[in-house]
Amino acid sequence: MLKIKNLHVEIDGKEILKGLTLEVPKGEVHAIMGPNGSGKSTLSYVVAGRDGYEVTKGSIEFMGKDITEMDPDERAALGLFLGFQYPVEIPGVTTTNFLKTAINAQRKARGEDDISPVDFLKLQKAKTEQLGIVPDMLKRGVNVGFSGGEKKRNEVLQLSMLDPKFAILDETDSGLDIDALKTVAEGVNAMRGSEKSFLVITHYQRLLDYIKPDVVHVLAHGKIQKTGGPELAHELEEKGYEEYINAA
Amino acid sequence: MLPETRHENPDWLDALRETGAEVFAATGLPTPANEDWKYSSLRKYEKEGFQISDIIGEIDTNDLPKKLLDKRIVFVNGFFQPRLSDQVEGLKAVSLLDWLSNEPEAVQENLVDVGNLSDMPLKAENTAHIRDGVALVLDAGVHIEKPIEILYLSTTKGVEVKPKYYLRNLFVLHDGAHLNVLENYQGQGTYAVNHVCDIALHENAEFKHYRLQNEDKNAYHFCHTRLMHHARSSYETVTCTRGACFSRHDIQSLLIGAEVSCNINGLYMLNGVQHFDTKILADHMEPNGVSKQLYKGILDDETRAVFQGKVHVRRPAQGTDGRQLSHAVLLSTAAEIDAKPELEIYADDVQCAHGATSGALDEDPLFYMQSRGIPKDQARRLLLGSFLSEVIEDIDCAAIQSIFQAQIDDWLLSHQGAL
Numbered sequence: 111m112l113k114i115k116n117l118h119v120e121i122d123g124k125e126i127l128k129g130l131t132l133e134v135p136k137g138e139v140h141a142i143m144g145p146n147g148s149g150k151s152t153l154s155y156v157v158a159g160r161d162g163y164e165v166t167k168g169s170i171e172f173m174g175k176d177i178t179e180m181d182p183d184e185r186a187a188l189g190l191f192l193g194f195q196y197p198v199e200i201p202g203v204t205t206t207n208f209l210k211t212a213i214n215a216q217r218k219a220r221g222e223d224d225i226s227p228v229d230f231l232k233l234q235k236a237k238t239e240q241l242g243i244v245p246d247m248l249k250r251g252v253n254v255g256f257s258g259g260e261k262k263r264n265e266v267l268q269l270s271m272l273d274p275k276f277a278i279l280d281e282t283d284s285g286l287d288i289d290a291l292k293t294v295a296e297g298v299n300a301m302r303g304s305e306k307s308f309l310v311i312t313h314y315q316r317l318l319d320y321i322k323p324d325v326v327h328v329l330a331h332g333k334i335q336k337t338g339g340p341e342l343a344h345e346l347e348e349k350g351y352e353e354y355i356n357a358a
Numbered sequence: 359m360l361p362e363t364r365h366e367n368p369d370w371l372d373a374l375r376e377t378g379a380e381v382f383a384a385t386g387l388p389t390p391a392n393e394d395w396k397y398s399s400l401r402k403y404e405k406e407g408f409q410i411s412d413i414i415g416e417i418d419t420n421d422l423p424k425k426l427l428d429k430r431i432v433f434v435n436g437f438f439q440p441r442l443s444d445q446v447e448g449l450k451a452v453s454l455l456d457w458l459s460n461e462p463e464a465v466q467e468n469l470v471d472v473g474n475l476s477d478m479p480l481k482a483e484n485t486a487h488i489r490d491g492v493a494l495v496l497d498a499g500v501h502i503e504k505p506i507e508i509l510y511l512s513t514t515k516g517v518e519v520k521p522k523y524y525l526r527n528l529f530v531l532h533d534g535a536h537l538n539v540l541e542n543y544q545g546q547g548t549y550a551v552n553h554v555c556d557i558a559l560h561e562n563a564e565f566k567h568y569r570l571q572n573e574d575k576n577a578y579h580f581c582h583t584r585l586m587h588h589a590r591s592s593y594e595t596v597t598c599t600r601g602a603c604f605s606r607h608d609i610q611s612l613l614i615g616a617e618v619s620c621n622i623n624g625l626y627m628l629n630g631v632q633h634f635d636t637k638i639l640a641d642h643m644e645p646n647g648v649s650k651q652l653y654k655g656i657l658d659d660e661t662r663a664v665f666q667g668k669v670h671v672r673r674p675a676q677g678t679d680g681r682q683l684s685h686a687v688l689l690s691t692a693a694e695i696d697a698k699p700e701l702e703i704y705a706d707d708v709q710c711a712h713g714a715t716s717g718a719l720d721e722d723p724l725f726y727m728q729s730r731g732i733p734k735d736q737a738r739r740l741l742l743g744s745f746l747s748e749v750i751e752d753i754d755c756a757a758i759q760s761i762f763q764a765q766i767d768d769w770l771l772s773h774q775g776a777l
Contacts, residue, residue, distance in 0.1 A: 161725065181728065182728035183728045183733045187731050191730075197726070198722045202741075203740055212731050212732055
C-alpha cells in the first residue's frame, strides 16, 4: 500500500532522511521506533506532504500512485491520514464544522456527493461515544483548550470518522496517561482489518503493547537500520537505542 | 431635485453652521502633524477636488441595492427619501429636516452640544453644512427590537462635479428606549461623504447599532460618532468595513453616567490600496462602567489599517472594566497595520487590559487542515472567516449576524484567487 524507495529529504538544506526504504503492505501494522532526532517526525510529515520538506531523491508511492509531488489534501483524499504528535489548535472552527468540512472536501475530491447532515451526525455520535469524547468538545474550537489526552482522542476521532486506508500515528502515545492510551489504542484497533494499514511511530514500546504491530523497524540516522517482528520492540525496550546511535 | 425644506432655518442653526465654518476655515483639513491623524494623510483626498452638490438624480427602487432587512429608511446623496422608505412605527422622527419642522427646540437641544470643534476639523466642516440626516427619536420606554436598515446611497448620477455629501445624524433614545439599527453605506462613483452622528442614550436606554461600510472603492468615507451615555444605558456597535479607498471612523464614547455598558467592535477586509483608520475614545467618568473594543481585520495587497483606541478612566470612575484588542492578519508583505491601544487611568479600583497582534496567516493550522483533505484555499477561507467571526459571534440578533457573515463569506470568496 505504501512504498517508500531510497528517500532523501532535506529541511533548509540539511539532509534528515538519507535513503529510507520502507514498504507497508495492505492490512498490516508497522511500527517505526527510533531515538530522538532520527527522522521519525520528518518521515511522517514528508509522507503527508508538508511544505518545506524537500525530497531530493527517491519516491513515495501510495496505492500504486507516485504521491511525492502531491498536495497534502490530495493525499488525504486518496486515503492517507496523519495523526499529529502535536495536534494544532484552530480557534473559531468548531470540531464538528472541521470534521464535516474535511469529510466533504475528501468526498468532493473523489467525485462523491456531500454526506447528508443526518448521516454525519449519526456517524459523529457513534464515534464520539466509542472514544469517550464529551459532546461539548465538538462545539469548541478544534483542540482549543483541550488537554493533551483530549487532543489525542480528537486525533483518533478524526481518524475514525475520515476512515482512511492508511494512517500514520506520530507519537500518539506522548502525553497520554494509561487510560487515555487504552482508549486511543482501542479506537485504532477497532479500525484494523485486511483493507487498512497503519504506521505507528513511537519512541517507546509501551504503545505497542496495546496496538500490536506485525513488523517493527528501527530508524536511526535517516535510514531503516533493522527490521523484525514484535520481539524487536521488546529488545529495544531492554537495550535502548545505544547500538543504533553509535552505529554511524 | 431637492426635497422641499418645510422649515425656515432657525437662527440658532445658522449660528451653529457659521461656527462650524469659522472653525473649519481656521483649522483646515487635518494633517499627519496632528497626532490624531498621524497615520493618515488627506493629500490624495484634497487633490480629488470634491465639491458640494445638491443634486439627486432620478432614483427609484430599482436603483437601490437589495434590501437587507424588513424595514428600510433611505437617504440618497444626503437627503431623506420618503418615497423609497418604509414606515416604521414608534419613531417620533426619521429625518433631521422632519424633526426640525416638528420640534425645533428638541433638535436644538440635541444638536448644539457639538464638543470642541477645533479638535475635529471634519466635524466642523460637516457642521458648516448641516442639512439633512437621519434622526431617529424614541420616546421613553419605546422598544424597537426588530432591526431597521438605514441605507445611505451616494451616487454621481447626473452630477458633473466630484460630489461631496454631508449627513448629520441623530439617534436619541429617551429613558428605557430600545433601538436596533443597521446603517448601510453604499454608492457608485468617485464621491466623498462626511457623516456626523450624535447619539444620546438616556437612562436605561439600549442601542444596538450596526454598520456596514460598503462604499464604492473610489469613494472617501468619513464618519464621526459621539455618544452620550447616561446611567445604566447600553450600547453595542459592530462596524463591518470593506468599501471606500479611504475611510476614517472616529468614535467618542462619553460615559457620563454610572454603570453603563459600551461595546465598540469592528471587522474589516481590505484589498487593493484601501486605507482604513479608526479612532476610538471610551471616556469613563462615573463608576462601574464597562467598555470593550475588539477590532479584527484582514489586509491584502497594499492596504493599510490604523487602529487608535483609548480607554480613559477618570478618578471617580471606580470599578471600571475597560478592554481593547486589535488583531490583524496581513496577507501581503506590502500591507500595513498601525495599532496604538492606549490606557489612561486615574482611578485605582479598575480592571483594564489592552493588546494588539498582527501577522501572516499561521502555516501550522493550514497544513493540519490540508492533511485532513481540505484544499489550501478553502482552509485559508475557513481560518480567515473564523478569525473575523469572533467579532460577530456575540450579536444576539440572528438577522444582523447573518448579514455580516454573508459579507465575510462574500469577501473571502471574491478573493479566492488572491488568497
